[in-house]
Structure formats: C-alpha cells, structure tokens
Amino acid sequence: MASTKPLCLPRCGFPRRTPLCRSKTDRLAKGSECYQKSLSLNPFLWSPFESLCEIGEKPDPDQTFKFTSLQNFSNCLPNSCTTQVPNHSLSHRQPETVLTETPQDTIELNRLNLESSNSKYSLNTDSSVSYIDSAVISPDTVPLGTGTSILSKQVQNKPKTGRSLLGGPAALSPLTPSFGILPLETPSPGDGSYLQNYTNTPSVIDVPSTGAPSKKSVARIGQSGTKSVFSQSGNSREVTPILAQTQSSGPQTSTTPQVLSPTITSPTNALPRRSSRLFTSDSSTTKENSKKLKMKFPPKIPNRKTKSKTNKGGITQPNINDSLEITKLDSSIISEGKISTITPQIQAFNLQKAAAGLMSLLREMGKGYLALCSYNCKEAINILSHLPSHHYNTGWVLCQIGRAYFELSEYMQAERIFSEVRRIENYRVEGMEIYSTTLWHLQKDVALSVLSKDLTDMDKNSPEAWCAAGNCFSLQREHDIAIKFFQRAIQVDPNYAYAYTLLGHEFVLTEELDKALACFRNAIRVNPRHYNAWYGLGMIYYKQEKFSLAEMHFQKALDINPQSSVLLCHIGVVQHALKKSEKALDTLNKAIVIDPKNPLCKFHRASVLFANEKYKSALQELEELKQIVPKESLVYFLIGKVYKKLGQTHLALMNFSWAMDLDPKGANNQIKEAIDKRYLPDDEEPITQEEQIMGTDESQESSMTDADDTQLHAAESDEF
Amino acid sequence: MGGVKETNILKMTTPNKTPPGADPKQLERTGTVREIGSQAVWSLSSCKPGFGVDQLRDDNLETYWQSDGSQPHLVNIQFRRKTTVKTLCIYADYKSDESYTPSKISVRVGNNFHNLQEIRFLASLRWVQISSFSSEKFVISDHLKPSSLNSSKSFSIQLCSVAVKELRFFGEEEQLELVEPSGWIHVPLTDNHKKPTRTFMIQIAVLANHQNGRDTHMRQIKIYTPVEESSIGKFPRCTTIDFMMYRSIR
Numbered sequence: 001m002a003s004t005k006p007l008c009l010p011r012c013g014f015p016r017r018t019p020l021c022r023s024k025t026d027r028l029a030k031g032s033e034c035y036q037k038s039l040s041l042n043p044f045l046w047s048p049f050e051s052l053c054e055i056g057e058k059p060d061p062d063q064t065f066k067f068t069s070l071q072n073f074s075n076c077l078p079n080s081c082t083t084q085v086p087n088h089s090l091s092h093r094q095p096e097t098v099l100t101e102t103p104q105d106t107i108e109l110n111r112l113n114l115e116s117s118n119s120k121y122s123l124n125t126d127s128s129v130s131y132i133d134s135a136v137i138s139p140d141t142v143p144l145g146t147g148t149s150i151l152s153k154q155v156q157n158k159p160k161t162g163r164s165l166l167g168g169p170a171a172l173s174p175l176t177p178s179f180g181i182l183p184l185e186t187p188s189p190g191d192g193s194y195l196q197n198y199t200n201t202p203s204v205i206d207v208p209s210t211g212a213p214s215k216k217s218v219a220r221i222g223q224s225g226t227k228s229v230f231s232q233s234g235n236s237r238e239v240t241p242i243l244a245q246t247q248s249s250g251p252q253t254s255t256t257p258q259v260l261s262p263t264i265t266s267p268t269n270a271l272p273r274r275s276s277r278l279f280t281s282d283s284s285t286t287k288e289n290s291k292k293l294k295m296k297f298p299p300k301i302p303n304r305k306t307k308s309k310t311n312k313g314g315i316t317q318p319n320i321n322d323s324l325e326i327t328k329l330d331s332s333i334i335s336e337g338k339i340s341t342i343t344p345q346i347q348a349f350n351l352q353k354a355a356a357g358l359m360s361l362l363r364e365m366g367k368g369y370l371a372l373c374s375y376n377c378k379e380a381i382n383i384l385s386h387l388p389s390h391h392y393n394t395g396w397v398l399c400q401i402g403r404a405y406f407e408l409s410e411y412m413q414a415e416r417i418f419s420e421v422r423r424i425e426n427y428r429v430e431g432m433e434i435y436s437t438t439l440w441h442l443q444k445d446v447a448l449s450v451l452s453k454d455l456t457d458m459d460k461n462s463p464e465a466w467c468a469a470g471n472c473f474s475l476q477r478e479h480d481i482a483i484k485f486f487q488r489a490i491q492v493d494p495n496y497a498y499a500y501t502l503l504g505h506e507f508v509l510t511e512e513l514d515k516a517l518a519c520f521r522n523a524i525r526v527n528p529r530h531y532n533a534w535y536g537l538g539m540i541y542y543k544q545e546k547f548s549l550a551e552m553h554f555q556k557a558l559d560i561n562p563q564s565s566v567l568l569c570h571i572g573v574v575q576h577a578l579k580k581s582e583k584a585l586d587t588l589n590k591a592i593v594i595d596p597k598n599p600l601c602k603f604h605r606a607s608v609l610f611a612n613e614k615y616k617s618a619l620q621e622l623e624e625l626k627q628i629v630p631k632e633s634l635v636y637f638l639i640g641k642v643y644k645k646l647g648q649t650h651l652a653l654m655n656f657s658w659a660m661d662l663d664p665k666g667a668n669n670q671i672k673e674a675i676d677k678r679y680l681p682d683d684e685e686p687i688t689q690e691e692q693i694m695g696t697d698e699s700q701e702s703s704m705t706d707a708d709d710t711q712l713h714a715a716e717s718d719e720f
Numbered sequence: 721m722g723g724v725k726e727t728n729i730l731k732m733t734t735p736n737k738t739p740p741g742a743d744p745k746q747l748e749r750t751g752t753v754r755e756i757g758s759q760a761v762w763s764l765s766s767c768k769p770g771f772g773v774d775q776l777r778d779d780n781l782e783t784y785w786q787s788d789g790s791q792p793h794l795v796n797i798q799f800r801r802k803t804t805v806k807t808l809c810i811y812a813d814y815k816s817d818e819s820y821t822p823s824k825i826s827v828r829v830g831n832n833f834h835n836l837q838e839i840r841f842l843a844s845l846r847w848v849q850i851s852s853f854s855s856e857k858f859v860i861s862d863h864l865k866p867s868s869l870n871s872s873k874s875f876s877i878q879l880c881s882v883a884v885k886e887l888r889f890f891g892e893e894e895q896l897e898l899v900e901p902s903g904w905i906h907v908p909l910t911d912n913h914k915k916p917t918r919t920f921m922i923q924i925a926v927l928a929n930h931q932n933g934r935d936t937h938m939r940q941i942k943i944y945t946p947v948e949e950s951s952i953g954k955f956p957r958c959t960t961i962d963f964m965m966y967r968s969i970r
Contacts, residue, residue: 480758629962631959
C-alpha cells in the first residue's frame with residue numbers, strides 16, 4: 001500500500017514518533033508496522049490503533065486489546081512515569097536517522113515512555129537537545145518505570161515526536177525560550193506544584209493517556225504554539241500545556257475530527273477535572289474502590305490550578321474517550337489509593353482487574369471504530385450501541401455513531417444523535433463538521449446557523465467551526481462567503497482534509513471546476529482514504545463528460561466505502577452514459593439492495609429502463625417511486641415522458657402538469673419544453689392553438705393556470 | 721364559434737410607470753440563478769472620479785456610478801469564457817436620481833466590441849384590465865404580429881363576448897424603456913429560442929435619460945446565470961428534500 005500511494009497520510013500524532021514520521025512521509029507500511037509494534041508493546045494505547053484504522057489497515061481488536069502482554073504491564077501503568085525520550089528529532093527533518101533508530105526506539109520508548117503523560121514538559125526545553133540522538137539515552141541505562149529519578153529526567157524532555165506537524169525548525173525555537181514554556185526555568189505555581197505532586201506521589205497522576213486526548217492534534221498544538229496569540233488568557237501556564245500536548249499522546253490522527261484548541265489542557269491538568277466529573281457524574285465505574293477515589297482525590301485537587309476556564313468552549317480531554325479516561329483514571333486512582341492502605345499484592349490484583357476491565361472496553365470500542373473506518377457502518381452502530389450506557393452517552397461514542405449514520409445517508413438518525421451530543425457535551429467541537437453537513441443535507445438552515453455560531457464562538461481555531469460556518473452559508477446559497485470560510489478552515493489547519501473537500505464542492509457550485517479539482521486533490525493528498533474527495537473528482541469529470549475518468553474515480557471511492565448507495569447510484573448513471581446499460585442496471589440493483597430507501601436509485605433505474613425503451617418496467621418503477629416520494633416533480637416528469645413515448649398523450653399531459661405544479665420555480669423550462677415538444681408532431685387544429693397559447697405565455701404565469709388553461713382548452717377543442 | 725354578442729373596443733393606454741421588480745436576493749435564494757458578476761471584468765465608458773465601477777458593484781444602493789461623457793453611456797461586462805446569462809438586474813430610482821435616471825437602455829451581446837448585437841426584449845406593454853361582459857369564453861387564436869402594432873404603440877382590439885381575467889400583449893423591441901422606475905428592473909436576456917443567451921460579452925448602453933439628462937446614474941447592476949441542473953443526469957432539479965439528500969455526497 002505504501003508504495004503505490006503517492007500521498008502522505010494525515011498527521012498521526014503519536015507518542016512513538018517513528019510511526020508518525022513514517023506516515024507523514026508516506027512510508028505507510030513502515031508506519032503501520034511501527035504502530036503495530038507500539039500496540040503490542042503497550043496495548044492500552046488507543047491512538048495507534050485509531051491511526052491504523054484510519055490508514056486502512058484492519059487491526060484486530062481482540063488480538064490487540066488482550067490482557068496477555070503482561071510482561072509490559074508494569075510499563076503500562078501510570079506509575080511509570082514517562083521520560084521524554086529525546087525525540088529523535090524532528091523526524092520530519094531527519095527521516096533517515098529515525099529510520100535507523102526505529103527498532104531501538106520502540107523498545108526504548110516502551111521502557112521510558114508511557115503515553116506521554118507529561119505533555120507539559122515536552123517541547124521547549126532543549127530543542128537543541130532534542131536533536132541529540134538516542135545515543136544520549138541508551139536503553140539499558142535508563143531505569144524502568146517509576147521513580148522520581150525518572151521524573152527529573154523527564155523534565156529535560158525533548159519535544160515529542162514528530163511533531164512534524166510543527167512546520168519546521170522555526171516552529172520549535174520560538175517556543176522554547178520565549179513563552180516560558182520551560183517548566184523548570186520559569187515555573188508557574190501550577191507547574192511547581194505539579195512537579196511536587198510528582199515527587200510526592202510517585203504512584204500516580206500520570207494517567208496513561210491512552211485513549212487520552214487522542215485527538216489533540218499535535219499539529220495544532222504545534223501551530224498554536226507558534227502562534228501564541230491563540231492563548232487568550234494571557235496565562236503563561238496555558239501555553240505550556242498546550243505545547244506539552246504536542247507531546248502527548250497527541251495522536252494526531254484522523255483528519256476529520258481534529259480539535260484545534262490552543263487551550264487544550266494536558267491530561268494531567270485534566271485530572272482534577274476528570275476526577276470531579278467522576279464524583280459528580282453517575283458514570284462512575286463500578287469498581288469497588290470508588291469510595292477510595294473520593295477519599296484520595298480531593299487533596300490533590302487544590303494542588304492543581306485548574307484551568308478549567310482556559311478552554312474556549314473547552315474541547316478538551318473530556319471529549320475524547322471520556323469513558324476511557326474515567327476508567328483509566330479509576331485505575332490510577334485505585335492504585336494510588338491502594339498504595340497507602342493496601343498491600344502491594346492486593347494492589348497488583350486490583351490493577352489487573354482494572355486493566356482487564358479497561359481492555360474489554362477498549363476491545364469493544366476498537367471493534368466499533370474499526371468497523372466504522374472500514375465503512376461497515378451498520379455493524380459499527382450495532383457494536384457501539386452495545387456499550388454500557390455510561391460509555392454510550394459520551395461525546396466520542398455518540399459522535400462515532402452519528403458519523404456511521406451519516407455515512408449510511410440516514411441523515412435523520414444522524415441528526416438525532418448529533419443533537420444528543422450537543423446536549424450532553426455542548427463544548428465538543430470534534431465531529432461537529434459531520435453534524436453540519438448532515439444539517440446541510442436536511443436543509444435545516446436555522447439549526448445549522450445556530451450550530452455554526454456556537455462553534456465559531458467557542459473556538460475560532462478549529463477547522464470544524466469554520467466548516468460548519470461555510471456549510472451554513474452554502475445552504476443559503478451564498479457561495480462566495482462559504483468559500484471564504486472554508487479557506488479559513490484550511491488556514492487554521494492545513495491538514496484537515498474535509499475542509500478541502502467542502503471547498504471543492506463550493507467551487508463546483510460556482511462553476512470553477514479547475515479550482516475544485518485542485519481542492520479535491522489536496523484533500524486526497526492529505527488523506528488518501530477520504531472517499532468524499534474521490535467522489536468529488538468523479539463528479540467533476542462527469543460534468544465535463546469525461547465519463548470513463550469519472551467512473552474510475554467513483555470506483556476508487558467505492559473501494560474505500562463499499563456500502564454507499566449514493567456512490568453506486570452515480571456509478572450506475574455513469575455506466576449508462578458510457579452505454580454500458582446492463583452493467584448500469586446491475587449496479588443500480590445493487591444499490592437498491594443495499595439501501596432500499598434511496599429513491600434516487602430507483603429513479604435512475606427507471607430512467608435507464610426508459611432510455612432502453614423498456615417502458616413498462618420503467619413505469620412500474622416510477623409508480624413505486626410515486627408512493628415513496630409523492631411530492632417529487634421529477635417523478636411525474638419522467639412518467640410524463642414515458643407516457644408520451646407510449647403515445648398516451650392525455651396521461652403525459654396530466655403528469656407534466658403535475659410536475660409543473662410541484663415545481664413552480666425551477667424546472668419550468670424543461671417541463672414546458674417537454675409539453676411543447678409533445679405538441680409539435682401533432683397537427684390537429686385545436687392542439688396548435690394550445691401550443692400557441694403555451695408558447696406565448698411567459699414564466700410569470702402561474703403553472704397552475706397553465707395546466708388549467710391547457711386542459712380547459714383541450715376540453716374545449718374537443719367540443720368543437 | 722360563438723357569435724358576436726357584444727363588442728367592446730379597448731384602447732391601450734400610454735405606459736404607466738415601470739413597476740419595481742423583486743429584490744434579486746430573493747431570486748438567488750430560490751437556487752435557480754447565481755450571480756456571476758464577480759467572474760467578469762467590468763468597464764465603463766466614462767465615470768466621475770469616486771463614482772465608478774466599484775460603486776456600481778458594491779451591493780450598496782446608496783452608491784452609484786455617474787457617467788461623465790457623451791451618450792450613449794456604456795457598461796461593458798466581459799467574461800473569461802462563454803457564459804450563459806439569464807437575467808440582468810438594474811436598480812434605478814427616479815425619485816433619487818431624477819434626470820440622471822436612465823430611460824432608454826439597450827443591451828447588446830457578442831464576442832467582443834466589434835461583434836455586438838442587440839438583444840430583443842419581449843417587453844410587456846401595459847396591463848389592461850378588461851371587464852367581462854358575458855360568460856362565454858373565447859379563445860384568442862393567434863399572436864399579434866409585431867408589424868400589426870403601429871408605432872405609437874396604441875391599438876385597439878375587438879373582442880367578442882369576452883370574459884377575460886388578464887390580457888397581456890407582448891411586442892418585441894430592442895430597447896428597454898423605463899418610465900420613472902423605482903426599484904429593480906429585471907431584464908431577461910434570451911436569444912431567439914427563448915433560452916438564456918450564451919455570450920462572452922455584454923454591453924449595457926444608456927441611450928437616453930429622463931428629462932433628457934446628459935449623464936446617468938446607475939446604482940447597482942447584477943447579472944445572473946441559471947444554475948446547472950441536478951448533479952447527475954440531465955434532469956431538472958429535484959424539488960423534495962428526500963431526493964436532494966441522496967443526490968450527492970458532501
């Protein structure tokens with residue numbers, strides 16, 4: 001796969017830098033290998049799993065999220081703090097070195113890193129040091145896991161990974177000195193306490209942020225770092241965690257849902273918030289130690305300066321894998337609680353139980369996510385719906401389900417689910433671009449404008465918000481403004497494929513096909529599995545009547561998403577245009593089987609049959625369609641044409657007039673022409689009269705009157 | 721067919737004031753047309769400094785173009801490629817512009833400056849409300865050919881036993897006459913086959929102003945193209961959301 005794809009993968013922020021650089025520089029095979037490795041080393045990681053799904057590989061959740069890789073379990077514990085291994089650089093800059101270091105890295109990483117807990121201390125510091133290779137830290141010398149010693153080392157962290165996202169060297173350097181990021185050098189009280197916390201309670205705090213803020217786009221953070229203007233509260237501390245984030249398990253993954261929030265707090269900061277959520281929400285896990293949780297946590301909370309307000313509209317941790325965090329937190333809390341009062345054996349036992357529970361949850365979610373990424377949507381919905389309710393009712397899960405419905409073209413359901421998400425987590429920005437497109441399809445302009453206003457108010461730096469705004473204006477047919485907003489989304493995050501796709505669609509609507517082509521191609525460059533962009537390319541070629549190219553692109557889109565009936569429908573039409581009518585019919589039949597509710601498939605099937613002169617079957621199809629969609633003027637139009645061909649002029653006329661009634665503004669011309677043409681071959685007197693009357697009428701006349709008149713005159717002519 | 725029961729002679733009155741048309745924004749919202757002025761290069765035959773193309777195209781009805789030369793005053797719209805144009809919307813307001821308000825406009829299309837041809841308008845003359853005198857219906861059997869209208873644009877028609885709701889008379893003319901306009905004027909640009917014209921260039925010529933003014937004010941001009949039909953197939957647009965939902969992947 002890697003060799004054939006000329007395009008780079010979207011950023012997959014990943015604590016294990018190597019896969020990130022791999023995927024960025026298009027060595028997909030290597031990249032996925034690294035992800036697999038990291039998963040095998042630490043199965044609690046969610047982000048590599050996610051990235052694998054998005055690349056298109058199909059990791060087996062059962063295999064991955066197994067409890068058997070216990071030899072590394074101790075490494076997976078929150079206890080083992082993470083040392084930030086020198087990021088072999090900005091892998092994006094030195095891909096070769098990274099390449100060679102890979103095998104070493106992963107092992108080393110495993111020992112030293114956990115999921116980036118300390119996002120905070122990432123970046124900055126020694127960006128220069130960051131260039132130091134692995135030689136600096138040899139695997140053997142670094143002690144495993146816990147220990148404050150590691151903590152201190154930790155401080156020297158190097159910027160994490162691959163921030164290849166961070167565009168280039170310049171990105172790092174300004175970060176280091178100027179923004180007081182160096183936690184040790186310019187400790188803000190919070191930081192200090194944080195550190196102290198670390199030293200005081202070696203056991204926890206670092207929650208393995210496996211699923212953690214997975215969506216923190218590293219890139220974004222990187223960008224936000226460079227443009228520090230983002231941090232609105234001038235709180236220097238704010239910047240730190242942001243930068244830190246980059247380090248974190250910032251799995252930067254999917255192109256679609258990306259959270260761009262400069263004020264993403266680090267996982268650790270979120271800790272107190274999470275814990276408070278634990279207390280307040282009903283979703284506390286059923287672990288027996290929940291009581292202990294309460295006991296142990298409160299003392300911690302004051303230590304942290306909770307920057308709860310820093311999130312503009314907070315998209316933060318909570319959004320991502322809420323449930324995961326809670327359970328993780330749980331396990332960490334448990335372990336922490338236990339340490340003081342319980343013996344190590346019991347502690348270990350509880351840890352194992354926690355881990356087992358966590359694993360099973362990860363398995364389920366993994367299965368669901370995998371199904372969704374392979375566009376096996378019905379199954380994804382099924383799996384995810386079976387999650388226990390406190391996990392189900394979280395933003396992430398519901399967003400995935402909403403997206404599954406969206407891919408199935410069941411926009412009503414999707415809308416329902418997304419509005420639920422908005423109700424539960426109204427600060428969530430990720431995944432909202434899908435909601436905005438759903439509303440666009442349903443043409444709910446009020447809801448869409450409310451959504452876009454909310455999102456842009458909450459977070460002006462997220463591409464999702466600008467995509468929603470663009471969709472809103474596109475629905476109002478103000479394409480220039482929509483284009484402006486989509487371009488803004490791209491500016492805010494150049495690696496967000498969906499923004500390119502939407503921009504492409506707008507250009508198509510304004511007839512600037514070349515620009516549209518460029519946009520779709522950009523989207524594919526960013527994410528080769530973005531089937532919407534392939535579809536867009538196909539559409540453009542179809543408009544330009546380059547049917548075989550169109551078919552090829554639609555086919556590519558279909559390969560990625562085989563369940564889409566809309567795609568199949570388009571392919572059918574293109575095949576028909578290429579004169580392959582048999583195949584077209586087959587494709588359309590397939591489409592109807594997959595999704596019987598799609599009226600367009602039936603409509604196109606009827607039109608293909610009509611073109612092939614199978615009038616009876618076309619009529620039958622259309623009659624069925626009339627039952628499904630009684631108010632659609634196109635249906636009557638086509639029925640009218642069929643009758644005209646069959647010579648039943650009265651029925652044809654009747655249907656044409658119905659069609660015109662149902663569509664007063666748009667299709668008048670075509671329908672009128674159809675009516676006029678119908679009369680041309682006839683030479684009867686009364687009918688020519690009618691024709692003239694029709695001909696002289698201009699569009700100002702109401703269609704109702706037209707229909708009435710013609711019928712009236714027809715009736716009269718009969719009398720004479 | 722129906723004997724003559726009563727005859728009535730009707731006289732066309734002189735044209736009343738040009739009624740204002742609908743706001744073009746409404747037109748855009750229907751989704752059937754799209755404004756494409758931004759895809760063209762606009763130029764004017766003359767203008768007063770500060771009252772030029774920008775003011776003509778700024779979506780602001782308070783600002784206007786003021787010409788500064790001899791008649792005819794021209795607005796040239798040149799497209800990069802041959803474009804289908806359906807409607808031209810001109811905003812003119814007699815109350816605010818008085819003698820600067822255009823009264824006679826000619827629209828020409830073509831490939832370049834040397835190749836322009838006037839568009840013939842189906843200009844509807846005035847409405848005449850005819851009261852019904854009997855309940856018999858009567859069919860009007862042929863067009864009135866343009867030649868049958870005399871130049872003063874008044875004529876009489878004999879109608880027999882008519883119960884008519886509306887009567888409209890259409891003549892083709894080459895110049896658009898405006899009489900004290902007070903809003904948007906929609907000018908349909910159609911070719912001989914009643915379809916929207918396809919052209920590289922449009923030239924709007926102001927031939928005369930009200931009260932014989934020399935210069936003209938034009939507040940806003942918008943040019944519309946018909947929106948392409950549905951994304952797939954050569955069918956007209958769908959009307960229901962159910963169809964439109966499945967029409968494309970976004």
